[in-house]
Amino acid sequence: GQQVMQIPQYQHVQEGEDFTTYCNSSTTLSNIQWYKQRPGGHPVFLIQLVKSGEVKKQKRLTFQFGEAKKNSSLHITATQTTDVGTYFCAAPFNAGGTSYGKLTFGQGTILTVHP
Amino acid sequence: GAGVSQSPSNKVTEKGKDVELRCDPISGHTALYWYRQSLGQGLEFLIYFQGNSAPDKSGLPSDRFSAERTGGSVSTLTIQRTQQEDSAVYLCASSLGRILYSNQPQHFGDGTRLSIL
Numbered sequence: 001g002q003q004v005m006q007i008p009q010y011q012h013v014q015e016g017e018d019f020t021t022y023c024n025s026s027t028t029l030s031n032i033q034w035y036k037q038r039p040g041g042h043p044v045f046l047i048q049l050v051k052s053g054e055v056k057k058q059k060r061l062t063f064q065f066g067e068a069k070k071n072s073s074l075h076i077t078a079t080q081t082t083d084v085g086t087y088f089c090a091a092p093f094n095a096g097g098t099s100y101g102k103l104t105f106g107q108g109t110i111l112t113v114h115p
Numbered sequence: 116g117a118g119v120s121q122s123p124s125n126k127v128t129e130k131g132k133d134v135e136l137r138c139d140p141i142s143g144h145t146a147l148y149w150y151r152q153s154l155g156q157g158l159e160f161l162i163y164f165q166g167n168s169a170p171d172k173s174g175l176p177s178d179r180f181s182a183e184r185t186g187g188s189v190s191t192l193t194i195q196r197t198q199q200e201d202s203a204v205y206l207c208a209s210s211l212g213r214i215l216y217s218n219q220p221q222h223f224g225d226g227t228r229l230s231i232l
Contacts, residue, residue, distance in 0.1 A: 031218055042206060043158070045220035088157065092218050102148070102171050103221065107157040 004032075004091050006106030014114050019076040021109035023089035030092060032072045033103065034063060038085040046074075079113045086110045117141070119224035121207050127230045130199060136192040136227045140209030147190050148221060149182060150206045158206065164190060165212060194229075202231045 006023045013019050023032065031050040035043040047056055049065035049072060056063045062075045076083055090103040120139040128134055140147050149161040160174040164184045175181070179197075184190040194201055208221040 033218070033220065035221075042223040042225050043208075043221075045222070048218070048220065090221075102160065102163045103218065104160065105150075105158040110155070 003104055004029075004089055004106045006089055006109060008109055009107065010110050010112075012112045012114065013079050015081060016078050019079050019083070019111055020073055021087050021089075021111075022071065022073045023091075023106050024071045025091060026070070027093070028069050029072075030069075032065060033090045034072075034074055035088045035090060035105075036085050037088065037108070041085075043088060076111075079111070081113050081115055084111060084113050119207055119209050119222050121205075121224035121227050123227055124225060125228045125230075127232065128197060129232050131196055133193065133195045134197055134229065136194075136205050136207075136229070138190045138192070138207030138209075138224060140188065140190070140207070141222055142188075144209035144211055144222070145187065146210045146212035146219070146221075147184060148208045148210075149190070149192050150208065151203045152206055152226070153203045161192070161205075197229075197231045199231045202229055204228050 004023045004025045011019055031048055033048045034046040036046055037043045047063050052069050053067045054065040060077045064073045072089055074087055086108040088108045089106040093104050122137045126134055145166055147164040150158040151161055152158050162169055162175055162182045163171040166187045167184050179195045182192045204226040206223055206226045208223045210221045211219040
């Protein structure tokens with residue numbers, strides 16, 4: 001079925017280092033969302049990207065949507081221990097030309113930060 | 116309440132028993148989703164409701180799984196004759212649904228941790 005591939009699966013960094021996770025799709029996406037799940041918690045919505053080439057920033061987090069709207073990235077500058085968790089991308093896939101609200105989630109990138 | 120509420124938070128049951136999981140979405144959210152997450156894994160889509168209708172049941176693993184939603188609000192996910200492989204965290208999410216060409220963010224509950232002995 002249609003899916004978004006997310007890499008890497010795991011990332012271990014020292015506190016202060018940067019971190020990036022990538023999502024790729026074989027089909028053009030209408031939009032892409034990013035979620036964060038803290039250990040033991042539930043996914044929490046971070047942001048949605050809609051426009052081709054869109055770049056959005058939230059403090060140390062930078063989100064990008066590719067020009068072809070087939071890939072996206074999340075970059076964290078100078079990681080902190082509070083950044084620990086799993087980061088998911090999610091995108092809608094249409095079925096038979098009918099659009100509806102189902103999102104398909106990437107497998108997630110588990111980020112650990114060593115103090 | 117302000118967020119998505121799921122109950123029970125934990126459920127331990129014996130293999131072969133039926134279980135019912137409940138989700139109370141955010142008031143006004145027309146879309147409701149059920150996912151399953153095994154330890155350290157991603158989110159596995161189970162079923163999606165728009166109002167009381169389920170346009171997409173494609174993720175239900177077997178005919179032992181069923182779900183319903185009444186009054187456009189509360190949803191229950193029922194697993195019959197549970198198996199050990201059903202052990203996972205079952206997450207419910209709700210959203211305002213699809214508006215024009217922009218999907219709305221999904222708001223997740225804390226999940227039900229299901230353990231089958």
